[in-house]
Amino acid sequence: MSRSNEVMQNSPEGAFAYAKDGHSEADMVALRAETYRAMEDAVYEGKCRAIGVSNFTVKHLEALRKTARIWPPAVNQIELHPYNPQTEIVEYCRNHGIVVEAYASLGGQDSGKKTWNKLGGKLIDRVEICDIAYKHGKS
Structure with missing residues (x-):
C-alpha cells in the first residue's frame, strides 16, 4: 500500500467460512481485532490517515474497543434507510464520535x-x- 486517506474493515460477519470450520465466537473477535491491529499499524506507518469499520454492531464495537489502540474508528458504514433505521448503532456511534456512513439509503x-x-x-x-x-x- 502506498498511501490512502482511509482504510475500512468490512463486515464483522464476513468470515463465515472461518466460523463454519469450527472456530468460536471468541476466535471471530480475535480475528476482527487482528485485522483492526493491522490497520492501526498502517496509520502508525503513515500509510493511511484514518481507519473505519463496516457493518459493526454495538457488540462488535464494544469488543473492538477493548483491544484497539486507535479508538474510536473514524467511520462505521452501515445499511441505513427508513425501512432499516438501526437506531441503537446510530446512537452508539453518535455518543462515541464515530461518523455513520449510510449505504443503500433508498432501501436494501x-x-x-x-x-x-x-x-x-x-x-x-x-x-x-x-x-x-x-x-x-x-x-
Whole structure:
C-alpha cells in the first residue's frame, strides 16, 4: 500500500467460512481485532490517515474497543434507510464520535418483490420520498 486517506474493515460477519470450520465466537473477535491491529499499524506507518469499520454492531464495537489502540474508528458504514433505521448503532456511534456512513439509503439493494410488497413498496417509489426529493430539487 502506498498511501490512502482511509482504510475500512468490512463486515464483522464476513468470515463465515472461518466460523463454519469450527472456530468460536471468541476466535471471530480475535480475528476482527487482528485485522483492526493491522490497520492501526498502517496509520502508525503513515500509510493511511484514518481507519473505519463496516457493518459493526454495538457488540462488535464494544469488543473492538477493548483491544484497539486507535479508538474510536473514524467511520462505521452501515445499511441505513427508513425501512432499516438501526437506531441503537446510530446512537452508539453518535455518543462515541464515530461518523455513520449510510449505504443503500433508498432501501436494501437485494430485497425481492415479496419483501418490497411487505414493506409497502420500494423507497424510491414512495410518495414521501419523491416529495422530499422534489422539495430539494433532486431526482
